[in-house]
Amino acid sequence: MKKLKVLVALLCFMWIFPGLGQAAADIKIVLDGSQLSLPSGVKAENINSKVMIPIRVVSEKLGYSVGWEQKTKTVTIKQDQTVIKMVAGKKTATVNGSTVNLDAAPIIKNGTTLVPIRFVGETMGLQVSWNNQTKTVYLNSNSGSGGSEIPPAGGNGNDSNLIQVNGISFTDSKLMIATSGGAAPTAFKMSAPDRIVVDIPNAEFSSLFADTQALDITKSIAGQIVVDGYEGVEKVRYALFSNDPSTVRVVIDLSYAMNYKMTSSNAGLITVTLDTDSGTTTPPTTKKKTVVIDAGHGDQDPGAIGVTGKYEKNFTLTMALKIEQLLKKEPGINVITTRDDDTFLTLSERVKVANNAKADVFLSIHANAGPASATGSETYYNRSNSKSLANTVHKYMVQAAGLRDRGVKTGNFAVIRDTTMPAILLEVGFLSNKNDEAALFNTTFQNRVAEGVVKGIKEYLGM
Ligand SMILES: [Zn+2]
Numbered sequence: 001m002k003k004l005k006v007l008v009a010l011l012c013f014m015w016i017f018p019g020l021g022q023a024a025a026d027i028k029i030v031l032d033g034s035q036l037s038l039p040s041g042v043k044a045e046n047i048n049s050k051v052m053i054p055i056r057v058v059s060e061k062l063g064y065s066v067g068w069e070q071k072t073k074t075v076t077i078k079q080d081q082t083v084i085k086m087v088a089g090k091k092t093a094t095v096n097g098s099t100v101n102l103d104a105a106p107i108i109k110n111g112t113t114l115v116p117i118r119f120v121g122e123t124m125g126l127q128v129s130w131n132n133q134t135k136t137v138y139l140n141s142n143s144g145s146g147g148s149e150i151p152p153a154g155g156n157g158n159d160s161n162l163i164q165v166n167g168i169s170f171t172d173s174k175l176m177i178a179t180s181g182g183a184a185p186t187a188f189k190m191s192a193p194d195r196i197v198v199d200i201p202n203a204e205f206s207s208l209f210a211d212t213q214a215l216d217i218t219k220s221i222a223g224q225i226v227v228d229g230y231e232g233v234e235k236v237r238y239a240l241f242s243n244d245p246s247t248v249r250v251v252i253d254l255s256y257a258m259n260y261k262m263t264s265s266n267a268g269l270i271t272v273t274l275d276t277d278s279g280t281t282t283p284p285t286t287k288k289k290t291v292v293i294d295a296g297h298g299d300q301d302p303g304a305i306g307v308t309g310k311y312e313k314n315f316t317l318t319m320a321l322k323i324e325q326l327l328k329k330e331p332g333i334n335v336i337t338t339r340d341d342d343t344f345l346t347l348s349e350r351v352k353v354a355n356n357a358k359a360d361v362f363l364s365i366h367a368n369a370g371p372a373s374a375t376g377s378e379t380y381y382n383r384s385n386s387k388s389l390a391n392t393v394h395k396y397m398v399q400a401a402g403l404r405d406r407g408v409k410t411g412n413f414a415v416i417r418d419t420t421m422p423a424i425l426l427e428v429g430f431l432s433n434k435n436d437e438a439a440l441f442n443t444t445f446q447n448r449v450a451e452g453v454v455k456g457i458k459e460y461l462g463m
Contacts, residue, residue, distance in 0.1 A: 027051060028136040029061070029117070036061045044137070045114060049211045050104035051130065051137050052114035062139075064124065068113060075106055075113055079124050088113060095123055101171055103212055118167065118212060122178055125267060129164055129180060130208030137208075163268075164206035165248050167213065170227050170236045173274040175252055179203065181268030187260065194254040198262070198272055203248040204240060232256055233274070256287075288334045289461050291327055292354040294364040294415060295320035295337065296425075299344035304369035306431035306440075315440050316365045317342065319428070322450035323363075330454075332463055347414040354419045361389060361457055362423035364415045367440055369432040376404030376436075380411035380425040389422040393456030400452025401445070403429050403436060422460075426453070 027044040029036045044053045055075055059066040067076040073088040086093040091105045104116040117137055121128040127140040164180035187198045214223035222239035234253040241249030259275035295316040297303035303312025320337055327335040336357050338350045354362040379394035381387055390408045398405045416423040429436035439445045
């Protein structure tokens, strides 16, 4: 009953908005200039704005070999070297074994299997266009003629000499723009934010495009494809960028700079392939950096004991957790702590955490002990690749702590010696000094120092 209601609603809709006074006109298919006469009872259909044709038309009228396996509901369409496999209800298909996404899944209707004509046609090398006024699909196999066959003679919606953009898709690392041919696209990179721009001069979106892909024509003629699951690519936007001359612009929004290659086939397919290895020339700056925060001591090892009896292990843990919380807010940073409670790890275990994680930064937190008069903050590094990290973080730590600046020093501590990445050890203040000890256990002081340390890490990582 539900289906019937939808059908009735659809029919009403078609009566209310008849195309050029004809009610619910049958969809016509024109192949190389001649209209195909469809077998009686066989119809192309417009389903959710996608033109679908029965597989019988594909075999009898387009001349491709078509196979149907009832058990798996799989359609196989072959021509020359091209094999398309589609499954009823599934929006992915394979072309010569490679998976591609469909904007319309094949469907079974009244015992007949219908397939999206644009996908089948374009995959088999046809130019496909759609005239929405006359409800006609034009298929053109004559790709060598520069697309002069489209639009066909005899008034229609596309009476301009503009190149027709029929479809845009992004799969794997490729942007594909199907046009009616003869385009002279230009591509260039832009930064902040990083993107690749493709301009197709003397072009417009075809009616077929508007019928099959998102195209907002109320404000500006534009739309977008959200790209999911391809690292470094956020979305693809397209628009009629200029009216004079009519230019279609397609933009790939990137999360970091990438190189690309563009090719344009005689048949009108423009392909922009992203260079996934271009990290060698333009490093992906947004690749997450791993920071390991090591709270010194723990459990049976209290570390230094303050003048009023406070433990270093508690100070280091509190600071590590505060720094961890701040770093977790940074989208470009992945933070790891060696311990987040009162447990003990050996020095080599701490080193292993950082080395195994292939960390970019290792930072160990401590508090000092010495003569009662000793006061202030100092930072240690061991290997020369850690000096710049030491200087950067120390600068912000001293500023935030407000204690005496005891400078950046080299030290032979295992955690900064045996780690492989830039590694530093902070002695924030002296627990043996009454004034320092009070500061080290003051929440405001701790928050300030945590923020300072994070500023230093971010500056060092270029964030
Ligand atoms: Zn310590």
